[in-house]
Amino acid sequence: MTNIREIARLAGVSVSTVSRVLNEHPYVREEKRRRVLAAVEELNYIKNANAVHLSKGKTYCIGVVIPFLNLPYFGEVLQGIAGEALKHGYHLKIFQTNYEKEAELDAFHRLRMKEVDGLILASRANSLEALQPFMEGTNVVFCENLSGVEKKVFINHYEAVRTAMDHLHSKGHKDIGLCIHRTFGTNSEERVRGFFDGAEAAGYKIQDGWIFNDCISLQDGREVVGQWESLGERPSALIVTSDQVSAGIVSQAGRKGISIPDELAILSFDNHPISEVFDITSFDVPIRQLGEEAFKLFLKEEPSSPVILETTLFERKTM
């Protein structure tokens, strides 16, 4: 492997001059610059990134902590982060966790080892307390409304669900259920909080069994329909936190002859293209923007206030 010293020798200059040329620093006489460039060409020189990283104490690489790579939601977040990162000359290193705490902690370890310059947590498995010992002096961005952290960007899920409740209320619904991905995690908790607050404000009663957990995929949505059918008292409307799930519900309802929205209204989230295909009324959630803002927060030096992203209702035919 040819290095900067060999270039210097061949060009008849010092290594610092070579370094200056390579990094486009000023104060190099044109003739020497040319000699260096010629030597680089002749020896087929490529600079070693790891040496640069070590010397600079920086890698221009950001770690993304993410549970899965094959879900539309996370794909869109990634796309947002990657697009913004590219603009600033950064690359992404993926730390896929499957929501395993160990895997998540490993990402923090890598951060402390300076393998990456910072971390974006697209979703989180560990408690903040478990993470805190590894966070001092680091640059970590959270994609949730987590109190006690400096950098965060999140969708205003609480407000969105409350708005959803209001909308259903105005359509005459009083028996409302909720389909949700998981019950832990700030984003989910905020949704659930909005759900109960909304119910209380409107004087609804929420029945046991009207909250459906672990709903993330099309298949999960199809199964919800069966569960809904087997209920004694059934909600007349469902707030569903993913268009994938909603699509599963709508499709399965179609097969079973359940009329939507007459027998069951659906108010969904994401405004994913699939919601258009199924004519599902859905809140647009700026997921890609979430990723973009997360990266911008990473770049920020000074502490900045949380970035809050709002949702927008797209009315179609399931409510």
Place this chain on the structure above:
Amino acid sequence: MTNIREIARLAGVSVSTVSRVLNEHPYVREEKRRRVLAAVEELNYIKNANAVHLSKGKTYCIGVVIPFLNLPYFGEVLQGIAGEALKHGYHLKIFQTNYEKEAELDAFHRLRMKEVDGLILASRANSLEALQPFMEGTNVVFCENLSGVEKKVFINHYEAVRTAMDHLHSKGHKDIGLCIHRTFGTNSEERVRGFFDGAEAAGYKIQDGWIFNDCISLQDGREVVGQWESLGERPSALIVTSDQVSAGIVSQAGRKGISIPDELAILSFDNHPISEVFDITSFDVPIRQLGEEAFKLFLKEEPSSPVILETTLFERKTM
């Protein structure tokens, strides 16, 4: 930042002993090992990954060259690579290209800079000739049947499309169209080749306008229906290379009162969950396995023969 030398000093040993302890090498007396570990604890020492990378000439990181992150196909490939990589202590660095040649070349540059130990090309924008100058002595895996490269894994698209043609033939179809993502790229070319070979073998005639390009999303599928309708002579069946597109077609056909499969049969690819929802007959394509095999090829030292993955038909109701 505390380094290995400080640890050595505090523990009263040499740096090599510290290194041995840290890397679990043998031949360290238990007492010294303990002293080192105590010093590590006391100074809160974390080893610097970049120094290790530089010294070892290895990063345990593999680059993945990929056009988009938010498409189901590529999400699944990523998931496959990441899962296998994790097993072997590797991480993924993402080089998102949007199919821009420059961005793709940049990935090769990073490889030569030793920023990553190898590259997996999930999909390719440059010609092999354009890439070749940057490939000597490197470890690159292609996810396509590209002649002239050492490491490759690919789906047998040719055979799959030929089988598809046979199936449609046996159902009485003679006018067959093709929906495809793009026309360049080996995978697409193989499909097109299978399409024309199949037609020729069965004595079909393929009309102009029966090949629909740029079909990748749900929305694209919906638009295909309009194009199909405006055709003078229409194919009675469509081979569609993505379930997303098929779902768009089926859904749009439903709205327009076009009967599937009577007026238009659909034979799709991927066996994505969405094909189950829409009851679409689809070839299962082992996409995740593609990713896994790609990573295994990366690890292989000796040259190995291409890995060829076959598809499996799942019959449902669109044919």
Place this chain on the structure above:
DNA sequence: GTGAAAGCGCTAACAT
């Protein structure tokens, strides 16, 4: 403008 030299922090061959 240019060069010498001191890092950056770790690994591993060699000597003992």
Place this chain on the structure above:
DNA sequence: ATGTTAGCGCTTTCAC
């Protein structure tokens, strides 16, 4: 078993 030392390859301060 353990220590010494020469790398790995680049950046950057300081002096001229």
